[in-house]
Amino acid sequence: MVEEKIEDSEEKKSTPLGVHALKGGKKKTKEEEAEEEDKKLTDIPGIGPGTAAKLEAAGVYDLMGLAVLGPKELAEMAGLGEAAARKAIQAARQMMNLGFSDGLEFSEKRKSVGYITTGSKNLDNLLGGKGVETKSITEAFGAFGSGKTQLALALTVNVQLPLEQGGANGKAVFIDTEGTFRPERIRQLAVRYNANPDKVLKNILVARAFNSDHQILLLDKIAELIKNGEPIKLIVIDSLTAHFRAEFSGRGMLADRQQKMNKYLHNLMKLAESYNIAVYVTNQVMADPAQMFGDPTKAVGGNIVAHASTYRMYLRRGKKDSRVAKLIDSPNLPDNETVFQVETDGLHDVEID
């Protein structure tokens, strides 16, 4: 079944799902552009062309970009006073409620959403039932060895499955910032579906990103591939934050880093929505000295990453060889926890004995 499908997608260069998504995607991009043109930064009371120019120079281009900022961040970015920054953010958030589609329209839009199974039913359920969603960014953060990359690799295989097997009948792009992509590991994962490992590997387009600029540039390349008919249904970025963190590490560089990441995530979300693609990103944790109790770790990137990802999961090692995944701040699911384990052929539920 899998092999048939993979051959199919290689021959035609685009699966039915891919073609459909491409058409829908182009239409939606225009709509989106029109929508965005309607609402400019200067439409916010108190923001004149001068401040708008400052904001744009700081990487904030639209109401969404503004709405997700914290007052301190914005003040630092645009050289505004903190009170003025707070007012602008509040105004942006209020105005964004105006142009929204009604619930029925929204539910129609949601029908085109596709899913990619993680391999573990528990983990799929945590993410709403069927795994990682298209038109969304799913972020996994956690310590080293918590399973972030293992999930990434499993998804690049599972995305190739036909819809009825929990895939999206498409190809994967893997942006590798840490040199963690392992073809041998993909071969092991292919065994689960009796798939030809070479064919599975052919459907994963891997690019090593050497620095943050390179990582940003690769998004344009992905858009190009899609326009050329590659049926890409999954983009993995492992890790999203490592380069940004390493390159912008000084105290005064925080605003620069957030600005760049803000723009990057915005473009990533656009790609996901326009072409009906699932985006999975990994994120490191850092010690949070402000937190005295509980888990003393916090995702790198702070607010901006939190707002841009539709699903955020915190992964950690559990009892025996298990992994615990905790869902955080999902728009439509309760915060919840589940257990899975990493095996040679992929992610599985933990056997209860």
Ligand SMILES: Nc1ncnc2c1ncn2[C@@H]1O[C@H](COP(=O)(O)OP(=O)(O)OP(=O)(O)O)[C@@H](O)[C@H]1O
């Ligand atoms: N072939 C395999 N079979 C079973 N378990 C494996 C296999 N390969 C890796 N693992 C498990 O996955 C763990 C590594 O997890 P992973 O690489 O996803 O961590 P990570 O969260 O990406 O960490 P980092 O922050 O270092 O990138 C290993 O410690 C091991 O427990």
Ligand SMILES: [Mg+2]
């Ligand atoms: Mg990793």
